[in-house]
Amino acid sequence: MKKVLVSLAAVAALSSAAFAGVNSQTGCGLGAMIIKDDSSAIMLALQATTNGTSANQTFGITSGTSGCKRMPLVMNDRAAEFVASNMDQIAKEAAIGGGESVDTLAELLKVEDKAAFAASLQQNYNSIYTSGDVKMADVLDNIATVEG
Amino acid sequence: MYRFLIMLMILASVVQANVVENALDKAADLALAESRYWHLLLHMPKDVSEVDDPAFFLAPDGRENAGAELNATITALYGETRFDDNATGCRFPARRAWLQERLGLEGLPALQCTAYETLVRKMDPQSVTLVFSSAHINSPASMFGHTFLRIDSSYESKMLSYAVNYAAGADPDKENGIVFAIKGLFGGYPGFYSLLPYYEKLKEYRDTEQRDVWEYDLDLNHDEVMAMIRHIWELKGVYNWYYFFDENCSYNMLWLMEIARPDVDVRGHFIYHIIPMETVHATEEEGLVHAKHYRPSKRTLLLAYERVLDKRGETEALALADGVLEPREVLDDPVRDAQMKRYTLEAASELAEYRLMKGKVDKAAYSERFHKILSARAALGKGETLPVTRPRNPDEGHRATRALAATGWRDGNPYQRIGIRPAYHDLSDSDVGFMPGTQIEFLDLEARYDRDGAAVEKATIVSITSIAPQSAFFSPFSWRMRAGWDQSFLSRDAVFGTTVGAGFAAGGRWGYGYLLAEPEIFITDKGYGAFNTTAGVLFETGGGSKLAGEGGYRFYADGMRQWTGRVEHTSRISQNNALKLFFDYTEKTDGPQRSFSAAFVHYY
Numbered sequence: 001m002k003k004v005l006v007s008l009a010a011v012a013a014l015s016s017a018a019f020a021g022v023n024s025q026t027g028c029g030l031g032a033m034i035i036k037d038d039s040s041a042i043m044l045a046l047q048a049t050t051n052g053t054s055a056n057q058t059f060g061i062t063s064g065t066s067g068c069k070r071m072p073l074v075m076n077d078r079a080a081e082f083v084a085s086n087m088d089q090i091a092k093e094a095a096i097g098g099g100e101s102v103d104t105l106a107e108l109l110k111v112e113d114k115a116a117f118a119a120s121l122q123q124n125y126n127s128i129y130t131s132g133d134v135k136m137a138d139v140l141d142n143i144a145t146v147e148g
Numbered sequence: 149m150y151r152f153l154i155m156l157m158i159l160a161s162v163v164q165a166n167v168v169e170n171a172l173d174k175a176a177d178l179a180l181a182e183s184r185y186w187h188l189l190l191h192m193p194k195d196v197s198e199v200d201d202p203a204f205f206l207a208p209d210g211r212e213n214a215g216a217e218l219n220a221t222i223t224a225l226y227g228e229t230r231f232d233d234n235a236t237g238c239r240f241p242a243r244r245a246w247l248q249e250r251l252g253l254e255g256l257p258a259l260q261c262t263a264y265e266t267l268v269r270k271m272d273p274q275s276v277t278l279v280f281s282s283a284h285i286n287s288p289a290s291m292f293g294h295t296f297l298r299i300d301s302s303y304e305s306k307m308l309s310y311a312v313n314y315a316a317g318a319d320p321d322k323e324n325g326i327v328f329a330i331k332g333l334f335g336g337y338p339g340f341y342s343l344l345p346y347y348e349k350l351k352e353y354r355d356t357e358q359r360d361v362w363e364y365d366l367d368l369n370h371d372e373v374m375a376m377i378r379h380i381w382e383l384k385g386v387y388n389w390y391y392f393f394d395e396n397c398s399y400n401m402l403w404l405m406e407i408a409r410p411d412v413d414v415r416g417h418f419i420y421h422i423i424p425m426e427t428v429h430a431t432e433e434e435g436l437v438h439a440k441h442y443r444p445s446k447r448t449l450l451l452a453y454e455r456v457l458d459k460r461g462e463t464e465a466l467a468l469a470d471g472v473l474e475p476r477e478v479l480d481d482p483v484r485d486a487q488m489k490r491y492t493l494e495a496a497s498e499l500a501e502y503r504l505m506k507g508k509v510d511k512a513a514y515s516e517r518f519h520k521i522l523s524a525r526a527a528l529g530k531g532e533t534l535p536v537t538r539p540r541n542p543d544e545g546h547r548a549t550r551a552l553a554a555t556g557w558r559d560g561n562p563y564q565r566i567g568i569r570p571a572y573h574d575l576s577d578s579d580v581g582f583m584p585g586t587q588i589e590f591l592d593l594e595a596r597y598d599r600d601g602a603a604v605e606k607a608t609i610v611s612i613t614s615i616a617p618q619s620a621f622f623s624p625f626s627w628r629m630r631a632g633w634d635q636s637f638l639s640r641d642a643v644f645g646t647t648v649g650a651g652f653a654a655g656g657r658w659g660y661g662y663l664l665a666e667p668e669i670f671i672t673d674k675g676y677g678a679f680n681t682t683a684g685v686l687f688e689t690g691g692g693s694k695l696a697g698e699g700g701y702r703f704y705a706d707g708m709r710q711w712t713g714r715v716e717h718t719s720r721i722s723q724n725n726a727l728k729l730f731f732d733y734t735e736k737t738d739g740p741q742r743s744f745s746a747a748f749v750h751y752y
Contacts, residue, residue, distance in 0.1 A: 082308070086347055088518065092497055095522035096490075097530035101347075104305035125526030132515035 079108040084136040091129055094121035111147070120146060167255050168226045172219055174251050181215035185410050189243055189379065190214060191388075191403055193415070200338075201386040206236065222247060225256055233263045242378035242407070264381055271310050272301035273373045276408065278364040278401070278437070279311070280428055281353040282542055283583045285447060286614045286624050290359065291572065291588050293424040293542070295398045297405075298346055298363070299377065306363075311349040312380055313342050314400040338387035339400070341380065350443070356505060358447035362542055364428060365439040368408050376408040398424040405431065412436065423548045423571060432543060440543075444536050446498060450621050452536045453495035461492045462620040468496035469503055471517050475524035487532055493525035494534070499621060540692075545581020546724050546751035548572050556730070556745025558598060565605055565745065567594035575613060576728070578720040580692040585615035585626075585653065585660060592632070604642045608632035615662045615686075617655030626653045626662050636712055637670055637678075638704075638737045645670035647680070659687040659694070668702075677705035692720035710735045724751040 083090060086101050093099030098118035106117045121128060121143070128142040180186055191198045196212045197205075204210075206224050210217035221243050224236040237244040238261035247253055277298040283291040296313040300306060353359045368376070388400070402414045412434040414427065431437055444452070454462065467473035475496075478489055497518060504514045552567040569592040573582050592608035609632045616624035627650040633642040649666025666680040684698035695717045702710040713733040720726050725748075732743040 078308070081345075082347070085345070085351075088501060091518070091522055092494075095497070095526040096494060097526075100305065100307060104303075104307045104347075107303060107305050108308075119530070122526050122530065126523055129519060129522065132517075132519035133512075134519075 079105065080136065080140065082108055083140055087136060087139070090139075093118075094128065095125055097122040109143075117147070168223055171222050171226070171247075171251050171253055175218060175222060175247075178250065180247075180250060181218045185246060186214060186218060188403065188407050188410060189246065189382075190217060198388055199386060200388050204382075204386045222251075222253075225253065228257045228259070231257060232260050235259045235261070237261070238264055240382050242375065242382050245375075245378055267381065268377060271299055271377065272303075273299050273377050274302055274370060275300045276366045276368050276373055276376065277306075277309070278366055278405075278428065278431055279349070280362045280364070280424060280542060281357075281359040282362065283586055284357045284359045284445075285583070285622075286616050286627075290357075291583070291586050294353065294359075295401055295424040295427055296349065297376075297401050298349075299373070307345075307347045307350070309346040311344050311346045312401075312404065313344065313349065314339055314397045315342065339397075340385070340387055341383045341400070343380070353445075354443055355446050355501075358445040360445045360448055360539065361443040362428075363441040363443070364431065364437045364543075365441070366405070366431070366436045367438040368436070372408040376404050379404065379407045398427040402427060402430075405436065409436070425542055425545070426548055428543050429547065440541060442538050442541070444538075446502065447622070448536065448539075449534070450495065450498050450502070451619065452534055453491060453498065454620050456491050456534065457495060457620075458488065461488055461495070464492050465495040465499055466621070468493070468521055469499035469517070471509075471513060475520045479524040479527060486528060490525065490528050490531040491534070493521055493528070495621075497521045497525065502621075540580045542581040544723060546573075546577060546726075548751070550577070550749060550751050552594070552728075552747050552749045554728075554730070554745045554747035556743060558743040559741055561599055563596055563598035563743075563745075565594050565596045565747070567592065567606070569593070574611070575615065575686060576694065576696045576716045576718050578692040578694065578718060578726060579688075580720065580723075584686075585613075585617070585655075587611065587613035587628075604633060606632070606634045606642060608634070615653045615660060615684075617653045617660045626651050626664065628664055628666065635732075636700075636734060637672070638674075638708065638710060638735070639672060640736055640738075640741070643670055643672050649680070649682075651682075657688075659685065661685040675704055675706045675708075679703045689717070694718055718749075725749065726751075 082105065089099075089101045090105060093102040098115070102118050102121060103114050106114045111117045124142075124146040127146060128139060130138070130142065175181070187193070190210075192214060195214075197210075199205075199211070202211075205217055205220075207213060207216040207220035210220060221236070221240065225244060225247065228235045228237065232238065235257075237256070237259045241261065241264060244256075248256070277300060279296050279298050281294045283293065296311050298306070298309045298311050300309045303309075350361065354361050399415075405414055406412060414430045414434055414436075428437075453465070457465065464473060464478055468475060468478065475493060478484070478492055481489065500509070500514055500518050500521060503509045504511065509517075548571050550567075550569040552565070552569075554565040554567075556563065569589060571590045572588050574587045574589055574592075575585070589608055589611045592606060592611070594605040594607075596603055596605040608630065611628075611630040611632065613628040614624075615626045616622075618624070627648070629646075629648040631646040633644045635642055637643040637645065645668050647666045647668040649664045651662060651664035653660050653662035655661065662684050664682045664684075666682065668678045668680055669676055670678060680700050680702045682698055682700040684696070686697075687695045689695050695715070697715045698713070700712040702712065704710070711733070712735065715731045717729045718726050719728075728747040728749055730743065730745045730747065732741075734741045
């Protein structure tokens with residue numbers, strides 16, 4: 001757990017300002033992609049022709065999330081990137097007590113006991129997700145505190 | 149000293165020239181320019197490359213001259229003037245690796261391909277998976293699905309893999325839908341390869357578009373995977389014009405598979421149009437698939453919650469998502485079963501997200517609501533895992549092209565029908581591997597033969613149907629459009645008609661029923677307008693077989709009225725064979741017409 005703490009401290013040490021744009025709960029989560037109400041059957045029928053996508057398609061290894069600023073490289077920016085992009089999904093799985101995203105986060109943070117990690121996120125849900133507009137950095141920081 | 153240097157340089161360039169000369173000769177001796185792999189590297193099925201971007205070629209005529217491109221590549225590899233990311237060898241690692249393997253290429257300059265190396269380090273490529281996302285509700289056009297490749301790493305979690313996607317560089321939100329479709333069909337957009345974390349693709353397809361996702365793990369070893377990665381790098385930022393029917397998302401993945409394992413010929417399975425699911429079939433036939441996985445869409449999850457929740461739970465979940473019920477009230481209910489509370493809150497959180505995606509709630513209200521719901525859910529501890537019924541795998545579904553041969557009686561006289569339909573699925577075809585209630589047909593052609601000789605029975609240009617049953621959490625409308633010649637009007641000849649209609653459907657495990665109102669335009673010497681009201685039912689009769697019935701009452705603009713009815717039973721014999729029984733009743737100007745027939749149907 002020490003290792004986790006160190007890397008998380010590194011993430012959390014970055015001021016929130018560094019995460020401008022990643023800050024809102026859904027800044028680059030699901031909510032960033034709003035489905036428009038399709039107006040007509042014809043439109044629906046035609047829309048699939050090119051698999052065109054309004055998502056910001058990139059080539060490379062940036063997080064590629066629309067609405068997310070590229071964050072400075074930190075010791076575990078993979079975890080930061082993952083949490084920023086999956087805030088809602090991780091919140092949901094933390095509340096339920098486990099799931100693929102929580103397991104992924106455990107793996108990124110090099111947590112040995114995934115089941116215990118998931119249970120702990122559920123037990124400490126309110127201290128990790130402190131409010132509706134909690135920031136990614138705070139979530140990671142709170143996890144570090146809880147797990148520490 | 150100075151003279152000595154000049155001498156050295158001349159000497160070096162002579163030696164260099166010799167080395168290049170040797171390499172070119174050896175390539176000519178081995179006829180590398182004609183080899184299959186060189187053509188794969190150039191995306192050249194025959195004599196012309198499908199890549200439209202000039203940046204992809206080193207020779208001025210490289211796009212249509214494989215030999216010139218080969219020689220230009222060898223020459224450029226020896227004549228590097230930059231030794232960093234801008235070097236030819238760094239831009240074309242797959243070409244460089246293959247030429248080194250075939251020709252030895254002694255004395256190639258050492259390069260520092262930092263960008264490429266960084267990418268490979270971060271991706272950590274170990275294996276490859278072909279990913280298929282199926283249809284999303286109410287959009288039968290998406291029935292063809294979408295495929296992309298996923299590069300898996302040493303991480304246990306597949307969410308951290310990278311998706312290689314090929315898509316048109318167009319934004320459907322900024323384009324008029326019709327223009328978008330037409331340009332997409334005829335190559336009006338550049339298509340690009342992209343690379344994104346898999347979790348981003350899951351958010352896009354599984355969550356936002358609510359499409360079930362199927363994964364087919366490919367049996368490629370590490371060297372084969374690396375060959376693919378080197379080539380993917382070469383395609384970075386390179387465009388091809390995107391063609392919906394052939395040079396589409398799926399087709400461009402086939403090149404990558406063949407680059408990885410050149411002795412498979414997945415592209416050879418296709419002649420004129422590429423349907424994404426067909427690429428999965430081709431991949432399976434080539435023996436590349438070794439495991440399959442399923443990820444339910446957001447919609448599938450919500451429907452699963454509908455199954456486990458009682459009426460009260462459904463009502464509460466909706467109220468929670470709408471913010472008119474406080475999660476605390478659900479949590480503190482003294483008599484309610486704990487598991488029912490858990491499911492209610494879980495479903496409510498999914499619904500709240502769904503509302504946000506639909507733009508029905510603003511982000512601030514959603515965030516607070518979502519947070520409260522989850523906070524209440526977390527207080528209830530670990531419960532049961534939601535049971536999700538896994539649908540039949542799309543690769544068990546029938547193939548795209550349908551051939552039909554039928555025999556029977558029309559008004560007591562024997563008649564025969566033969567038909568062909570290049571794509572893709574209708575309501576009466578077995579739903580194994582398909583989303584029930586969806587139909588999309590292109591060029592459904594049927595000819596009949598009776599005592600009067602041969603005639604056109606039906607010639608559908610396009611027909612699209614979406615029957616989407618109402619449920620506790622979803623209230624989609626159902627709709628149908630059709631354009632083509634058919635037998636359903638008052639005339640005994642096939643008449644051209646077109647319609648776009650809408651209505652509602654209700655369903656359950658037994659099947660579904662629907663009501664539609666369909667204004668029609670048809671072209672005969674007697675009239676041109678009608679209004680059709682139809683009611684239909686569809687019963688699953690087990691084993692992928694089904695019974696479909698539909699009745700219609702048509703009001704013609706000139707005051708005529710007409711009853712029509714049909715019953716069709718489809719028995720699924722195997723994945724690609726079925727028996728159909730038809731009964732048709734159509735009122736004609738000279739009295740009712742009744743047809744009975746039995747058909748054998750084969751899909752390929």
